[in-house]
Amino acid sequence: MKRQKRDKLSRAHSKGYQAGITGRSKENCPFQTIQSRSQWLGGWREAIEDRSLGLSSR
Numbered sequence: 772m773k774r775q776k777r778d779k780l781s782r783a784h785s786k787g788y789q790a791g792i793t794g795r796s797k798e799n800c801p802f803q804t805i806q807s808r809s810q811w812l813g814g815w816r817e818a819i820e821d822r823s824l825g826l827s828s829r
Contacts, residue, residue, distance in 0.1 A: 780810045787811035791818025 783802055787810065790799065797815050802808045 780806060783807040783810040784814040787814030788818045789814075791815040792822060794822075 787800070790811075791797075791814065795815075797812060800808055800811050800815075802811050
């Protein structure tokens with residue numbers, strides 16, 4: 772039985788979060804479609820907020 776891949780939009784969100792936690796710029800978004808780009812930026816914004824609250828281990 773094949774393993775099912777995660778939803779592309781949730782993957783975009785988590786990749787955006789990872790980028791934000793590591794301090795990457797939002798201009799580095801690798802996605803071109805509006806939905807994926809929106810999810811990536813949402814994850815990035817969450818990470819920036821978490822960093823400002825001191826939740827990252829960096």
